[in-house]
Amino acid sequence: MPLKIRKAKMKDVREIHKLLNHFAEKKELLARSLSELYENLQQFFVAEDTGHVVGCCSLSVTWDNLAEIKALAVAGDYQGRGIGRKLLQACLNDAQGLGVTRIFTLTMKDGFFQKLGFKNIAKHFLPHKIWTECVRCPYFPETCVEIAMTIDLAVSDRRMDSSDSGLPDAVMGPLEMMVPSEPKAGVQPKLSGRRR
Numbered sequence: 001m002p003l004k005i006r007k008a009k010m011k012d013v014r015e016i017h018k019l020l021n022h023f024a025e026k027k028e029l030l031a032r033s034l035s036e037l038y039e040n041l042q043q044f045f046v047a048e049d050t051g052h053v054v055g056c057c058s059l060s061v062t063w064d065n066l067a068e069i070k071a072l073a074v075a076g077d078y079q080g081r082g083i084g085r086k087l088l089q090a091c092l093n094d095a096q097g098l099g100v101t102r103i104f105t106l107t108m109k110d111g112f113f114q115k116l117g118f119k120n121i122a123k124h125f126l127p128h129k130i131w132t133e134c135v136r137c138p139y140f141p142e143t144c145v146e147i148a149m150t151i152d153l154a155v156s157d158r159r160m161d162s163s164d165s166g167l168p169d170a171v172m173g174p175l176e177m178m179v180p181s182e183p184k185a186g187v188q189p190k191l192s193g194r195r196r
Helices: 010-025 034-039 083-098 110-115 128-136
Strands: 004-007 044-049 052-063 066-074 102-107 147-152
Touching: 004 083, 010 034, 010 044, 010 052, 010 066, 044 083, 052 083, 066 083, 102 110, 110 147
Parallel strands: 066 102
Antiparallel strands: 004 044, 044 052, 052 066, 102 147
16 A cells, blocks of 8 residues: 555544654654644644554644644654655645645754745744744743744645645745734724624
C-alpha cells in the first residue's frame, strides 16, 4: 500500500502524540497532550504508510483570513522524501477551501519553508493570541528561537494535488499587522434597513 496523505482520524491520535512528543523531547516542537490532540483532531492531516502515521501537520484558523501551520513533523526514516511538502500542501488546500489567504508559521527550521515560498517577518506582526502557547516552550521567554514566517495564497478555487510541483503562487504584499482592527467603542456598525 503506497504512502497517502489524508485527514486524521480518532485512531491516529496516539501515533500523532508519539511523533510530536519525540520532536518535543529534542526541543524542536512543542509537546502536545492527548487531550489537546483530541480537541484539535479535525485540524490535522497525516501521512500514512502501511497503516502507521509517519507524518502530521495541522492548520489552525486564528483570525479573520489568517491561519497557522502547526505541528509539522515527519518520522526520521521518512524524511527527505517530500512528505513534509505534501502535508503542507494538504493544509494549504484546506486553507484555500476555507477562503483563508494568509498563512503564518513559527519554526526553528526556516529553510524548509523558504524553499516553499514563505517569507520571514518580524514577530510583532503576528496577532497577540498566538503567543498563548509560548509559555509551554522550553525557550520561553528569554531565548526564543522560533522564526516567524508567512505566505499569502492566491485567491482561487484551484486546489493542488500530489502531482503539483510546488505550492500555490504566493505574493507577499507590504508587511502589515495581521489582525484586523476591532470596531471602536461606542461606534455602532451601519446596518442595512432590512431585518431578519
